[in-house]
Amino acid sequence: MDLLKKKINEEGVVLSDSVLKVDSFLNHGVDPHLMDAIGEEFAGRYGEQSITKVLTIESSGIAPGLMAALKLGVPMIFARKRQSLTQSEGLITSKVYSFTKKEENTISVSGKYIHKGDKVLIIDDFLANGQAAWGLIELAEKAGAEVAGVGIVIEKSFQDGGEILRKKGFRVDSLAQIESLEAGRIRFKEVKAAEANLS
Amino acid sequence: MDLLKKKINEEGVVLSDSVLKVDSFLNHGVDPHLMDAIGEEFAGRYGEQSITKVLTIESSGIAPGLMAALKLGVPMIFARKRQSLTQSEGLITSKVYSFTKKEENTISVSGKYIHKGDKVLIIDDFLANGQAAWGLIELAEKAGAEVAGVGIVIEKSFQDGGEILRKKGFRVDSLAQIESLEAGRIRFKEVKAAEANLS
Numbered sequence: 001m002d003l004l005k006k007k008i009n010e011e012g013v014v015l016s017d018s019v020l021k022v023d024s025f026l027n028h029g030v031d032p033h034l035m036d037a038i039g040e041e042f043a044g045r046y047g048e049q050s051i052t053k054v055l056t057i058e059s060s061g062i063a064p065g066l067m068a069a070l071k072l073g074v075p076m077i078f079a080r081k082r083q084s085l086t087q088s089e090g091l092i093t094s095k096v097y098s099f100t101k102k103e104e105n106t107i108s109v110s111g112k113y114i115h116k117g118d119k120v121l122i123i124d125d126f127l128a129n130g131q132a133a134w135g136l137i138e139l140a141e142k143a144g145a146e147v148a149g150v151g152i153v154i155e156k157s158f159q160d161g162g163e164i165l166r167k168k169g170f171r172v173d174s175l176a177q178i179e180s181l182e183a184g185r186i187r188f189k190e191v192k193a194a195e196a197n198l199s
Numbered sequence: 200m201d202l203l204k205k206k207i208n209e210e211g212v213v214l215s216d217s218v219l220k221v222d223s224f225l226n227h228g229v230d231p232h233l234m235d236a237i238g239e240e241f242a243g244r245y246g247e248q249s250i251t252k253v254l255t256i257e258s259s260g261i262a263p264g265l266m267a268a269l270k271l272g273v274p275m276i277f278a279r280k281r282q283s284l285t286q287s288e289g290l291i292t293s294k295v296y297s298f299t300k301k302e303e304n305t306i307s308v309s310g311k312y313i314h315k316g317d318k319v320l321i322i323d324d325f326l327a328n329g330q331a332a333w334g335l336i337e338l339a340e341k342a343g344a345e346v347a348g349v350g351i352v353i354e355k356s357f358q359d360g361g362e363i364l365r366k367k368g369f370r371v372d373s374l375a376q377i378e379s380l381e382a383g384r385i386r387f388k389e390v391k392a393a394e395a396n397l398s
Contacts (some may be wrong), residue, residue, distance in 0.1 A: 023309065024311070024312065025274075028276060028277065028279065028308070028309060028312065029274055029275070029276045029309075029312040030261075030265060030268070030274065030275045030276070030277065031274060032265055032266075032268045032269035032272075032273075032274070032275060033269070033272075035265060035269070036269060058257060058258035059257035059258045059261060059277065059279070062229075062258060062261040062262060062265075063261060063265050063275075066229060066231055066234060066261075066262050066265060066266075067231075067265075069229070069231045070231035070232070070234070070235060073231075073232075074231075075224075075228055075229065075230060075231070076228070076229045076231060076262075077227060077228045077229070078227065078229065078258065080227065080258070109227070110222065110227060110228075112223070113223065113227065113228040
Protein backbone atom coordinates (compact mmCIF):
# COMPACT_ATOMS: atom_id res chain seq x y z
CA MET A 1 0.00 0.00 0.00
CA ASP A 2 1.89 2.99 -1.34
CA LEU A 3 0.35 5.69 0.85
CA LEU A 4 1.32 3.73 3.96
CA LYS A 5 4.86 3.02 2.75
CA LYS A 6 5.32 6.70 1.94
CA LYS A 7 4.21 7.62 5.46
CA ILE A 8 6.53 5.02 7.00
CA ASN A 9 9.44 6.34 4.93
CA GLU A 10 8.70 9.95 5.82
CA GLU A 11 7.82 9.62 9.49
CA GLY A 12 8.97 6.22 10.76
CA VAL A 13 11.89 6.34 13.18
CA VAL A 14 14.24 3.35 13.35
CA LEU A 15 15.11 2.93 17.02
CA SER A 16 17.13 -0.27 16.59
CA ASP A 17 17.51 -3.19 14.18
CA SER A 18 14.13 -4.48 15.38
CA VAL A 19 12.14 -1.45 16.56
CA LEU A 20 10.34 0.97 14.26
CA LYS A 21 8.55 3.87 15.87
CA VAL A 22 5.49 5.10 13.99
CA ASP A 23 3.80 7.03 16.75
CA SER A 24 3.25 10.10 14.62
CA PHE A 25 0.50 8.37 12.63
CA LEU A 26 -0.41 4.98 14.11
CA ASN A 27 0.48 4.31 17.75
CA HIS A 28 -0.03 7.62 19.53
CA GLY A 29 -0.71 10.29 16.99
CA VAL A 30 -3.17 8.83 14.48
CA ASP A 31 -3.68 10.02 10.90
CA PRO A 32 -7.43 9.60 10.29
CA HIS A 33 -7.15 9.87 6.51
CA LEU A 34 -4.54 7.13 6.42
CA MET A 35 -6.75 4.99 8.68
CA ASP A 36 -9.63 5.60 6.29
CA ALA A 37 -7.50 4.40 3.38
CA ILE A 38 -6.30 1.40 5.40
CA GLY A 39 -9.91 0.48 6.24
CA GLU A 40 -10.79 0.76 2.56
CA GLU A 41 -7.88 -1.48 1.60
CA PHE A 42 -8.81 -4.20 4.10
CA ALA A 43 -12.46 -4.00 3.07
CA GLY A 44 -11.43 -4.36 -0.58
CA ARG A 45 -9.38 -7.46 0.21
CA TYR A 46 -12.03 -9.08 2.43
CA GLY A 47 -15.20 -7.70 0.86
CA GLU A 48 -16.14 -11.07 -0.66
CA GLN A 49 -15.45 -13.07 2.49
CA SER A 50 -18.80 -12.53 4.29
CA ILE A 51 -17.01 -11.12 7.33
CA THR A 52 -19.40 -10.63 10.29
CA LYS A 53 -17.02 -9.09 12.86
CA VAL A 54 -13.70 -7.31 13.03
CA LEU A 55 -11.66 -8.33 16.07
CA THR A 56 -8.72 -6.25 17.25
CA ILE A 57 -6.88 -5.45 20.47
CA GLU A 58 -6.52 -2.23 22.45
CA SER A 59 -5.10 0.30 21.93
CA SER A 60 -3.31 0.67 18.60
CA GLY A 61 -5.48 -1.85 16.76
CA ILE A 62 -8.63 0.17 17.39
CA ALA A 63 -8.15 2.88 14.75
CA PRO A 64 -7.39 0.58 11.77
CA GLY A 65 -9.89 -1.99 13.08
CA LEU A 66 -12.68 0.58 13.32
CA MET A 67 -12.15 1.83 9.79
CA ALA A 68 -12.04 -1.70 8.37
CA ALA A 69 -15.27 -2.52 10.24
CA LEU A 70 -16.92 0.67 9.01
CA LYS A 71 -16.05 -0.08 5.38
CA LEU A 72 -17.11 -3.73 5.73
CA GLY A 73 -20.35 -2.67 7.45
CA VAL A 74 -19.84 -4.94 10.48
CA PRO A 75 -19.26 -4.39 14.21
CA MET A 76 -15.78 -4.20 15.70
CA ILE A 77 -14.79 -5.76 19.00
CA PHE A 78 -11.57 -4.83 20.73
CA ALA A 79 -10.04 -7.38 23.08
CA ARG A 80 -8.97 -5.92 26.39
CA LYS A 81 -5.58 -6.34 27.96
CA ARG A 82 -6.92 -5.68 31.42
CA GLN A 83 -10.32 -6.61 32.74
CA SER A 84 -12.88 -3.91 33.20
CA LEU A 85 -14.81 -3.82 36.46
CA THR A 86 -18.09 -3.81 34.55
CA GLN A 87 -17.09 -6.73 32.36
CA SER A 88 -17.20 -10.17 33.89
CA GLU A 89 -19.79 -12.57 32.53
CA GLY A 90 -18.96 -14.97 29.71
CA LEU A 91 -15.38 -13.79 29.28
CA ILE A 92 -13.16 -15.69 26.90
CA THR A 93 -9.47 -15.27 27.66
CA SER A 94 -6.08 -15.98 26.17
CA LYS A 95 -2.52 -15.29 27.32
CA VAL A 96 -0.25 -13.07 25.25
CA TYR A 97 3.39 -12.33 25.95
CA SER A 98 4.57 -8.90 24.83
CA PHE A 99 8.26 -8.84 23.89
CA THR A 100 8.11 -5.04 23.66
CA LYS A 101 6.73 -4.59 27.17
CA LYS A 102 8.29 -7.75 28.58
CA GLU A 103 5.14 -8.89 30.30
CA GLU A 104 2.35 -11.40 29.90
CA ASN A 105 -1.18 -10.08 29.48
CA THR A 106 -4.40 -11.98 29.72
CA ILE A 107 -6.50 -10.65 26.87
CA SER A 108 -10.23 -11.13 26.79
CA VAL A 109 -13.44 -10.71 24.84
CA SER A 110 -17.01 -11.19 25.88
CA GLY A 111 -18.63 -14.30 24.41
CA LYS A 112 -21.71 -12.16 23.88
CA TYR A 113 -20.11 -10.35 20.99
CA ILE A 114 -18.25 -13.13 19.16
CA HIS A 115 -19.72 -16.57 18.81
CA LYS A 116 -20.42 -19.58 16.62
CA GLY A 117 -21.45 -18.53 13.12
CA ASP A 118 -19.20 -15.46 13.12
CA LYS A 119 -16.59 -15.06 10.43
CA VAL A 120 -13.91 -12.87 11.91
CA LEU A 121 -11.31 -10.60 10.36
CA ILE A 122 -8.52 -9.99 12.86
CA ILE A 123 -6.81 -6.59 12.56
CA ASP A 124 -3.71 -5.35 14.33
CA ASP A 125 -1.19 -2.55 13.91
CA PHE A 126 2.00 -4.65 13.95
CA LEU A 127 2.93 -8.27 13.30
CA ALA A 128 6.35 -9.27 14.58
CA ASN A 129 6.57 -12.57 16.48
CA GLY A 130 2.83 -13.08 16.14
CA GLN A 131 1.98 -13.33 19.84
CA ALA A 132 -0.96 -10.90 19.70
CA ALA A 133 -2.30 -12.45 16.48
CA TRP A 134 -2.25 -15.95 18.01
CA GLY A 135 -3.96 -14.62 21.11
CA LEU A 136 -6.73 -13.10 19.00
CA ILE A 137 -7.05 -16.27 16.90
CA GLU A 138 -7.37 -18.27 20.12
CA LEU A 139 -10.10 -15.92 21.40
CA ALA A 140 -12.06 -16.21 18.14
CA GLU A 141 -11.70 -19.99 18.00
CA LYS A 142 -12.61 -20.46 21.67
CA ALA A 143 -15.73 -18.41 20.92
CA GLY A 144 -16.56 -20.88 18.15
CA ALA A 145 -16.01 -18.35 15.35
CA GLU A 146 -14.16 -18.87 12.10
CA VAL A 147 -11.06 -16.77 11.36
CA ALA A 148 -11.16 -15.49 7.78
CA GLY A 149 -7.78 -13.83 7.97
CA VAL A 150 -5.38 -11.57 9.77
CA GLY A 151 -5.03 -8.00 8.50
CA ILE A 152 -1.88 -6.22 9.59
CA VAL A 153 -0.83 -2.62 9.02
CA ILE A 154 2.94 -3.20 9.32
CA GLU A 155 4.58 -6.61 9.30
CA LYS A 156 8.19 -7.00 10.36
CA SER A 157 9.01 -9.76 7.93
CA PHE A 158 12.42 -10.30 9.54
CA GLN A 159 10.61 -11.76 12.54
CA ASP A 160 8.85 -15.07 12.02
CA GLY A 161 5.28 -14.36 13.16
CA GLY A 162 3.87 -13.91 9.68
CA GLU A 163 5.69 -16.91 8.24
CA ILE A 164 4.41 -19.23 10.98
CA LEU A 165 0.82 -17.98 10.60
CA ARG A 166 0.93 -18.53 6.83
CA LYS A 167 2.47 -21.99 7.23
CA LYS A 168 -0.34 -22.90 9.61
CA GLY A 169 -2.76 -22.01 6.81
CA PHE A 170 -3.94 -18.59 7.91
CA ARG A 171 -4.44 -15.88 5.36
CA VAL A 172 -2.33 -12.88 6.36
CA ASP A 173 -2.66 -9.52 4.61
CA SER A 174 0.02 -7.05 5.60
CA LEU A 175 -0.25 -3.61 4.04
CA ALA A 176 3.47 -2.95 4.46
CA GLN A 177 6.12 -5.61 4.94
CA ILE A 178 9.46 -4.56 6.31
CA GLU A 179 12.38 -6.76 5.44
CA SER A 180 15.02 -5.02 7.46
CA LEU A 181 15.70 -2.08 9.75
CA GLU A 182 19.44 -2.60 9.73
CA ALA A 183 21.80 0.37 9.70
CA GLY A 184 18.90 2.67 10.53
CA ARG A 185 17.36 2.11 7.12
CA ILE A 186 13.82 0.94 6.39
CA ARG A 187 13.80 -1.68 3.64
CA PHE A 188 10.46 -2.96 2.38
CA LYS A 189 10.01 -6.49 1.17
CA GLU A 190 9.18 -6.82 -2.50
CA VAL A 191 5.92 -8.75 -2.59
CA LYS A 192 5.13 -10.75 -5.71
CA ALA A 193 1.60 -10.32 -7.03
CA ALA A 194 0.95 -14.07 -6.69
CA GLU A 195 1.57 -14.11 -2.94
CA ALA A 196 0.10 -10.70 -2.19
CA ASN A 197 -3.44 -11.99 -1.73
CA LEU A 198 -4.73 -9.28 -4.00
CA SER A 199 -7.39 -11.54 -5.50
CA MET B 200 -28.39 12.95 19.64
CA ASP B 201 -31.34 10.68 18.96
CA LEU B 202 -29.51 7.77 17.34
CA LEU B 203 -27.23 7.53 20.38
CA LYS B 204 -30.08 7.77 22.89
CA LYS B 205 -31.95 5.06 21.03
CA LYS B 206 -28.90 2.81 21.20
CA ILE B 207 -28.44 3.51 24.91
CA ASN B 208 -32.10 2.70 25.56
CA GLU B 209 -31.96 -0.50 23.54
CA GLU B 210 -28.59 -1.86 24.59
CA GLY B 211 -27.42 -0.05 27.72
CA VAL B 212 -27.40 -2.17 30.87
CA VAL B 213 -27.89 -0.44 34.22
CA LEU B 214 -25.55 -2.22 36.64
CA SER B 215 -26.22 0.09 39.60
CA ASP B 216 -27.47 3.60 40.35
CA SER B 217 -24.20 4.94 38.98
CA VAL B 218 -22.93 2.40 36.45
CA LEU B 219 -24.21 2.10 32.90
CA LYS B 220 -22.69 -0.62 30.77
CA VAL B 221 -22.58 0.16 27.04
CA ASP B 222 -20.02 -2.36 25.94
CA SER B 223 -22.11 -3.64 23.06
CA PHE B 224 -21.47 -0.48 21.04
CA LEU B 225 -18.90 1.79 22.71
CA ASN B 226 -16.53 0.23 25.27
CA HIS B 227 -15.78 -3.23 23.93
CA GLY B 228 -18.01 -3.94 20.99
CA VAL B 229 -17.99 -0.81 18.83
CA ASP B 230 -20.68 0.18 16.34
CA PRO B 231 -18.76 1.85 13.48
CA HIS B 232 -21.85 3.49 11.97
CA LEU B 233 -22.75 5.07 15.29
CA MET B 234 -19.13 6.25 15.68
CA ASP B 235 -19.35 7.75 12.20
CA ALA B 236 -22.51 9.66 13.19
CA ILE B 237 -20.90 10.75 16.46
CA GLY B 238 -17.86 12.03 14.58
CA GLU B 239 -20.14 13.93 12.23
CA GLU B 240 -22.02 15.46 15.15
CA PHE B 241 -18.85 16.67 16.90
CA ALA B 242 -17.49 18.00 13.60
CA GLY B 243 -20.75 19.89 13.05
CA ARG B 244 -20.54 21.47 16.49
CA TYR B 245 -16.84 22.37 16.27
CA GLY B 246 -16.49 22.90 12.53
CA GLU B 247 -16.16 26.69 12.90
CA GLN B 248 -13.66 26.52 15.76
CA SER B 249 -10.44 26.05 13.74
CA ILE B 250 -9.60 22.86 15.62
CA THR B 251 -6.09 21.61 14.84
CA LYS B 252 -6.01 18.38 16.91
CA VAL B 253 -8.37 15.96 18.57
CA LEU B 254 -7.04 14.69 21.90
CA THR B 255 -8.48 11.60 23.54
CA ILE B 256 -7.39 8.80 25.86
CA GLU B 257 -7.01 5.07 25.34
CA SER B 258 -8.93 2.88 24.89
CA SER B 259 -12.61 3.79 24.65
CA GLY B 260 -12.01 7.36 23.52
CA ILE B 261 -10.17 6.27 20.38
CA ALA B 262 -13.17 5.26 18.25
CA PRO B 263 -15.25 8.45 18.73
CA GLY B 264 -12.06 10.56 18.73
CA LEU B 265 -10.87 9.09 15.44
CA MET B 266 -14.20 9.72 13.71
CA ALA B 267 -14.37 13.31 15.00
CA ALA B 268 -10.80 13.89 13.78
CA LEU B 269 -11.58 12.35 10.38
CA LYS B 270 -14.62 14.60 9.91
CA LEU B 271 -12.74 17.68 11.11
CA GLY B 272 -9.77 16.82 8.88
CA VAL B 273 -7.20 16.97 11.69
CA PRO B 274 -4.89 14.46 13.41
CA MET B 275 -5.94 12.60 16.54
CA ILE B 276 -3.65 11.93 19.47
CA PHE B 277 -4.55 9.42 22.13
CA ALA B 278 -3.02 9.88 25.57
CA ARG B 279 -1.58 6.70 27.01
CA LYS B 280 -2.33 5.34 30.44
CA ARG B 281 0.89 3.40 30.56
CA GLN B 282 4.18 4.41 29.05
CA SER B 283 5.33 2.64 25.94
CA LEU B 284 8.93 1.45 25.82
CA THR B 285 9.47 3.30 22.57
CA GLN B 286 8.01 6.54 23.87
CA SER B 287 10.16 8.57 26.20
CA GLU B 288 11.38 11.93 24.91
CA GLY B 289 9.39 15.09 25.55
CA LEU B 290 6.60 13.38 27.46
CA ILE B 291 3.97 15.55 29.08
CA THR B 292 2.20 13.82 31.97
CA SER B 293 -0.78 14.25 34.24
CA LYS B 294 -2.24 12.16 37.05
CA VAL B 295 -5.78 10.80 36.76
CA TYR B 296 -7.67 8.86 39.40
CA SER B 297 -10.15 6.32 38.06
CA PHE B 298 -13.10 5.76 40.39
CA THR B 299 -14.20 2.82 38.25
CA LYS B 300 -10.87 1.03 38.46
CA LYS B 301 -9.90 2.47 41.85
CA GLU B 302 -6.39 3.37 40.78
CA GLU B 303 -4.32 6.35 39.79
CA ASN B 304 -2.85 6.44 36.30
CA THR B 305 -0.19 8.73 34.95
CA ILE B 306 -1.42 9.66 31.51
CA SER B 307 0.91 11.09 28.91
CA VAL B 308 1.26 12.62 25.49
CA SER B 309 4.33 13.45 23.47
CA GLY B 310 5.05 17.16 23.23
CA LYS B 311 5.95 16.53 19.60
CA TYR B 312 2.29 16.09 18.66
CA ILE B 313 0.56 18.80 20.70
CA HIS B 314 2.11 22.19 21.21
CA LYS B 315 1.72 25.93 21.29
CA GLY B 316 -0.58 27.14 18.53
CA ASP B 317 -2.78 24.04 18.64
CA LYS B 318 -6.49 24.37 19.26
CA VAL B 319 -7.58 21.12 20.78
CA LEU B 320 -10.92 19.35 20.92
CA ILE B 321 -10.91 16.83 23.75
CA ILE B 322 -13.07 13.74 23.17
CA ASP B 323 -13.95 10.99 25.62
CA ASP B 324 -16.54 8.25 25.90
CA PHE B 325 -17.88 9.07 29.37
CA LEU B 326 -17.96 12.12 31.63
CA ALA B 327 -18.79 11.37 35.26
CA ASN B 328 -16.61 13.03 37.91
CA GLY B 329 -14.47 14.63 35.21
CA GLN B 330 -11.11 13.17 36.27
CA ALA B 331 -10.09 12.05 32.78
CA ALA B 332 -11.28 15.31 31.21
CA TRP B 333 -9.22 17.38 33.66
CA GLY B 334 -6.22 15.16 33.01
CA LEU B 335 -6.53 15.75 29.26
CA ILE B 336 -7.05 19.49 29.75
CA GLU B 337 -3.90 19.57 31.89
CA LEU B 338 -1.93 17.74 29.18
CA ALA B 339 -3.11 20.16 26.49
CA GLU B 340 -2.41 23.22 28.63
CA LYS B 341 1.01 21.99 29.73
CA ALA B 342 1.78 21.53 26.03
CA GLY B 343 0.87 25.20 25.49
CA ALA B 344 -2.25 24.40 23.45
CA GLU B 345 -5.66 26.00 23.73
CA VAL B 346 -8.65 23.82 24.68
CA ALA B 347 -11.62 24.64 22.44
CA GLY B 348 -13.98 22.27 24.20
CA VAL B 349 -14.69 18.87 25.61
CA GLY B 350 -16.83 16.51 23.51
CA ILE B 351 -18.38 13.63 25.42
CA VAL B 352 -20.40 10.71 24.14
CA ILE B 353 -22.29 10.00 27.38
CA GLU B 354 -22.40 12.36 30.36
CA LYS B 355 -23.67 11.16 33.71
CA SER B 356 -25.26 14.45 34.72
CA PHE B 357 -25.97 13.15 38.23
CA GLN B 358 -22.23 13.30 38.88
CA ASP B 359 -20.65 16.73 39.02
CA GLY B 360 -17.83 16.53 36.46
CA GLY B 361 -19.71 18.32 33.71
CA GLU B 362 -21.09 21.02 36.00
CA ILE B 363 -17.64 21.85 37.37
CA LEU B 364 -16.08 21.99 33.90
CA ARG B 365 -18.82 24.34 32.67
CA LYS B 366 -18.53 26.55 35.75
CA LYS B 367 -14.80 26.84 35.11
CA GLY B 368 -15.67 28.19 31.66
CA PHE B 369 -15.05 25.14 29.50
CA ARG B 370 -17.39 24.37 26.66
CA VAL B 371 -18.73 20.84 27.14
CA ASP B 372 -20.75 19.08 24.43
CA SER B 373 -22.29 15.83 25.62
CA LEU B 374 -24.22 13.90 22.98
CA ALA B 375 -26.34 12.15 25.62
CA GLN B 376 -26.87 13.36 29.16
CA ILE B 377 -28.14 10.89 31.71
CA GLU B 378 -29.98 12.37 34.66
CA SER B 379 -30.53 9.18 36.60
CA LEU B 380 -30.00 5.43 36.56
CA GLU B 381 -32.14 4.87 39.64
CA ALA B 382 -34.38 1.80 39.89
CA GLY B 383 -32.62 0.29 36.90
CA ARG B 384 -34.10 2.91 34.58
CA ILE B 385 -32.20 5.18 32.21
CA ARG B 386 -33.56 8.74 32.36
CA PHE B 387 -32.13 11.33 29.99
CA LYS B 388 -31.79 14.96 30.96
CA GLU B 389 -33.98 17.33 28.97
CA VAL B 390 -31.55 19.80 27.47
CA LYS B 391 -32.86 23.20 26.53
CA ALA B 392 -31.79 24.43 23.10
CA ALA B 393 -30.13 27.48 24.63
CA GLU B 394 -27.72 25.45 26.75
CA ALA B 395 -27.19 22.69 24.22
CA ASN B 396 -24.33 24.45 22.42
CA LEU B 397 -25.98 23.72 19.12
CA SER B 398 -24.90 27.01 17.63
